[in-house]
Amino acid sequence: xxxxxxxxxxxxxxxxxxxxxxxxxxxxxxxxxxxxxxxxxxxxxxxxxxxxxxxxxxxxxxxxxxxxxxxxxxxxxxxxxxxxxxxxxxxxxxxxxxxxxxxxxxxxxxxxxxxxxxxxxxxxxxxxxxxxxxxxxxxxxxxxxxxxxxxxxxxxxxxxxxxxxxxxxxxxxxxxxxxxxxxxxxxxxxxxxxxxxxxxxxxxxxxxxxxxxxxxxxxxxxxxxxxxxxxxxxxxxxxxxxxxxxxxxxxxxxxxxxxxxxxxxxxxxxxxxxxxxxxxxxxxxxxxxxxxxxxxxxxxxxxxxxxxxxxxxxxxxxxxxxxxxxxxxxxxxxxxxxxxxxxxxxxxxxxxxxxxxxxxxxxxxxxxxxxxxxxxxxxxxxxxxxxxxxxxxxxxxxxxxxxxxxxxxxxxxxxxxxxxxxxxxxxxxxxxxxxxxxxx
Amino acid sequence: xxxxxxxxxxxxxxxxxxxxxxxxxxxxxxxxxxxxxxxxxxxxxxxxxxxxxxxxx
Numbered sequence: 194x195x196x197x198x199x200x201x202x203x204x205x206x207x208x209x210x211x212x213x214x215x216x217x218x219x220x221x222x223x224x225x226x227x228x229x230x231x232x233x234x235x236x237x238x239x240x241x242x243x244x245x246x247x248x249x250x251x252x253x254x255x256x257x258x259x260x261x262x263x264x265x266x267x268x269x270x271x272x273x274x275x276x277x278x279x280x281x282x283x284x285x286x287x288x289x290x291x292x293x294x295x296x297x298x299x300x301x302x303x304x305x306x307x308x309x310x311x312x313x314x315x316x317x318x319x320x321x322x323x324x325x326x327x328x329x330x331x332x333x334x335x336x337x338x339x340x341x342x343x344x345x346x347x348x349x350x351x352x353x354x355x356x357x358x359x360x361x362x363x364x365x366x367x368x369x370x371x372x373x374x375x376x377x378x379x380x381x382x383x384x385x386x387x388x389x390x391x392x393x394x395x396x397x398x399x400x401x402x403x404x405x406x407x408x409x410x411x412x413x414x415x416x417x418x419x420x421x422x423x424x425x426x427x428x429x430x431x432x433x434x435x436x437x438x439x440x441x442x443x444x445x446x447x448x449x450x451x452x453x454x455x456x457x458x459x460x461x462x463x464x465x466x467x468x469x470x471x472x473x474x475x476x477x478x479x480x481x482x483x484x485x486x487x488x489x490x491x492x493x494x495x496x497x498x499x500x501x502x503x504x505x506x507x508x509x510x511x512x513x514x515x516x517x518x519x520x521x522x523x524x525x526x527x528x529x530x531x532x533x534x535x536x537x538x539x540x541x542x543x544x545x546x547x548x549x550x551x552x553x554x555x556x557x558x559x560x561x562x563x564x565x566x567x568x569x570x571x572x573x574x575x576x577x578x579x580x581x582x583x584x585x586x587x588x589x590x591x592x593x594x595x596x597x598x599x600x601x602x603x604x605x606x607x608x609x610x611x612x613x614x615x616x617x618x619x620x621x622x623x624x625x626x627x628x629x630x631x632x633x
Numbered sequence: 634x635x636x637x638x639x640x641x642x643x644x645x646x647x648x649x650x651x652x653x654x655x656x657x658x659x660x661x662x663x664x665x666x667x668x669x670x671x672x673x674x675x676x677x678x679x680x681x682x683x684x685x686x687x688x689x690x
C-alpha cells in the first residue's frame with residue numbers, strides 16, 4: 194500500500210511547480226496542464242488588481258464597449274424583419290426590451306441606480322410567430338437564450354419538471370458559466386397553459402396550473418435559485434448551482450385562446466345592447482385582433498393567471514393574426530421562406546419549382562381556412578405538392594414544375610414541363626386505368 | 634485580427650484553447666502555459682464547490 198502510494202504519479206502545478214500533496218487542490222486541463230488552487234487565487238487577484246487599478250479606464254472602456262457592441266433597437270428590429278413578417282408592435286417591443294436588457298446587464302456593476310427588468314408577455318393566436326420571434330432573437334443575440342415550455346412544468350414534488358429546470362436550460366446554453374447565464378434571456382412558451390383551470394369544484398390541488406405560476410413568481414422577479422445540475426427533482430444529497438435571476442429577462446408567450454371573449458365582455462359591459470343581434474358589436478375576421486389590442490391585466494386575471502404573476506410581466510403585447518397579404522409574404526419573403534424551402538427540395542432533384550402569383554394567393558386563402566396561422570401554409574403546400582413529389586424523382590425528363598391557383602384549390606396536378614418546355618403528361622393511377630380501358 | 638498573418642505570436646489559454654483576442658485577460662505561467670480569466674473563474678468555482686484535492690483522493 195505504502196509503496197503504491199509513493200509510486201503514484203506526481204502531478205505538478207504548471208504555474209508554481211508544487212505537486213498535488215503540497216496544495217489543497219489541483220485542477221487538470223487538457224494535456225498535461227495543471228493549476229493549483231493557490232495559483233487560481235493569485236490569478237484572480239491579478240485580474241482584479243488590473244481591473245481595479247484601471248477603474249476609470251475600464252469603466253470608460255466598458256461604457257464605450259456597451260455602446261459599440263450592443264445592437265441598436267432599430268438593428269434588432271431589422272434583423273427580425275428579415276425572418277418574421279408583420280407584427281411590427283411586437284418586434285418593436287422586443288427590440289427595445291433586448292436593447293435595454295443589454296444596457297442593464299452591462300451597467301449592473303457600477304452606478305447608484307439599480308436597473309430593474311421589464312418582463313414581456315406576448316399574446317396572440319396560434320401560428321402568428323410568437324415562438325418564431327423568440328427563436329430568431331435567440332440566433333442573433335450573444336447572450337445565452339433558452340426556450341422553455343410551460344406545459345411540462347409542475348409544482349415541486351410532483352411528477353413532471355420543476356420550474357428550476359428552465360434555469361438549467363439557460364445554464365446549459367451558457368456552457369455552465371453561471372455569470373454568463375445570469376445575463377441571459379428565457380422565453381417561456383405556452384404560458385397560457387398554466388392558467389388556473391376555472392373555479393374548479395374539485396378538491397385536488399391544481400399542481401400544473403396555479404401551482405406552477407406560484408413557483409415561477411420568485412424566479413421571474415429575481416431571486417437566488419438553487420438549480421440541480423443534472424436536472425430532475427431536488428433531493429438533499431445533491432449540490433446545487435446557485436443562480437441569481439434578477440437580471441435574467443423573461444419573455445412569456447401564449448395563445449390565450451378565448452381571451453378575446455373576456456376582453457369583449459369587459460368592453461361591452463358599460464354600454465348594454467338590447468335587441469336582436471345585439472351582441473354583434475365586434476364581428477368578422479378583424480374582431481379578434483381588434484380586441485386583442487385592448488388586452489389589459491384584468492383580462493389575463495379573468496383568464497386564470499394569478500395577480501402576482503401578471504404583475505411581474507409589466508409589458509403585454511398583442512400579436513395580430515395574419516391576413517392573406519401577410520401569408521403571401523411569409524411564403525416568399527423571409528430568409529427561409531416556405532417557397533424557398535420547397536424550391537430547394539425540388540432543386541435537389543434538378544427540378545425548378547415555380548408558383549404563379551394567384552397560386553400564392555390561393556395557398557394563403559386555404560391556409561386561413563385551416564385557422565392555424567402560418568403553420569397552415571405548410572399543410573396546404575404539402576397537400577398540393579404531394580403528388581408531384583411522389584412522381585418526379587422517378588423521372589428524369591421533368592425539369593420544371595409550375596403550380597397555379599387551380600392546382601392549389603382543386604387539388605389538380607401542377608404542370609410538369611420538360612427541358613424544351615413541353616408539358617409532361619404524367620398519368621396518375623386513375624387515368625392509367627382509363628387508358629387501359631380504352632385500349633382494351 | 635486573428636487571421637492577420639502579421640500577428641507574430643498567438644498566445645493560447647492552455648485550458649480552453651482560446652487565444653488572447655477571444656478572452657479578456659490571459660495570464661502567463663512559466664514556459665508555454667497560459668490561463669485565461671474565464672478559466673480562472675471556472676477553476677475557482679470548482680474549488681469553492683467541492684474543496685479538497687481531487688487528484689489526491
